[in-house]
Amino acid sequence: MRHFLTLNDFTKEEILEILDLAIKIKAEVKRGEIIHRLEDKSLAMIFEKSSTRTRVSFEVGITQLGGHALFLSSRDTQLGRGEPIKDTARVISSMVDMVMIRTYKQKDIEEFASYSKVPVINGLTDEFHPVQLMADYMTMKENGKDNNPKVAYVGDGNNMAHSWLILASILGFELRIATPKGYEVDEDILKTALKNAKKSGAVIKIGNDPKEAVKECDVVTTDTWISMGQEDEKEKRVKDFKGFMVDNSLMGLAKDDAIFLHCLPAYREYEVSEDVLESKQSLIFEEAENRLHAQKAILVWLDNQRG
Ligand code: CP
Ligand code: NVA
Numbered sequence: 129m130r131h132f133l134t135l136n137d138f139t140k141e142e143i144l145e146i147l148d149l150a151i152k153i154k155a156e157v158k159r160g161e162i163i164h165r166l167e168d169k170s171l172a173m174i175f176e177k178s179s180t181r182t183r184v185s186f187e188v189g190i191t192q193l194g195g196h197a198l199f200l201s202s203r204d205t206q207l208g209r210g211e212p213i214k215d216t217a218r219v220i221s222s223m224v225d226m227v228m229i230r231t232y233k234q235k236d237i238e239e240f241a242s243y244s245k246v247p248v249i250n251g252l253t254d255e256f257h258p259v260q261l262m263a264d265y266m267t268m269k270e271n272g273k274d275n276n277p278k279v280a281y282v283g284d285g286n287n288m289a290h291s292w293l294i295l296a297s298i299l300g301f302e303l304r305i306a307t308p309k310g311y312e313v314d315e316d317i318l319k320t321a322l323k324n325a326k327k328s329g330a331v332i333k334i335g336n337d338p339k340e341a342v343k344e345c346d347v348v349t350t351d352t353w354i355s356m357g358q359e360d361e362k363e364k365r366v367k368d369f370k371g372f373m374v375d376n377s378l379m380g381l382a383k384d385d386a387i388f389l390h391c392l393p394a395y396r397e398y399e400v401s402e403d404v405l406e407s408k409q410s411l412i413f414e415e416a417e418n419r420l421h422a423q424k425a426i427l428v429w430l431d432n433q434r435g
Pocket of ligand 1: 180183252392
């Protein structure tokens, strides 16, 4: 049995296999074919943070596969009142076929998985957002940006930056990360990525200059400066991130046919300008839709691993 907690648990071949399945499933849906690959299976979705895309895509995804989703907010479950993770994991996983969790600490989702009888999927933690990266790379693939791309991530050294690091280091492409000083990526995650890169041939460049990062790249991406749980730091962060907005002049340094990605929600005129977000280069809504297709593939792939 496999879980989907971080991309680091997957080989390049496995990631590409899941994405091929996602592209196949997407084409079926577009032709109006809905195949019930997970007939009568239940997916518990535990949310300790807000969500639009993750909730809708997993819920619709499992429904299209012939299964059923349960939305469990920590506000309404005993988890929110202090029932231990190890008890919750054993109870929920004795009744459902898969569990998706969005929470704060990666170590909590790992604890849940270690007690779970069924596959557990990371729907975002403070450290990682692996399902998002599957949709992002799928969007790159569909738009011809999967042949040795140079990707620039401009902004906070957060869960998205970490997930890009792991993806690039496994697939073997060039990733340049530019964060303000003091907002760099986690050192241990960087170490893991550099170790992977030795094997895959990935080029990882870490710095504090957005212009340097974006120069002649194929993909430009960013994320909010204020992640969920950091709302109290807003004033300081907005000051510290000055000069890190992806605007037309920054995009102009990338290749002419570069694409712009953002996991959303986007905060206009903070991490990205309105004109970049609404430009032809911006594939944000394709990227968001691909959450549905990529996650359906993850659900089917994990179920197949169980035999
Ligand atoms: N990108 C993403 O995960 O969006 P939600 O927070 O709306 O789920
Ligand atoms: N970094 C953001 C991503 C939201 C999808 C956050 O954690 O809030």
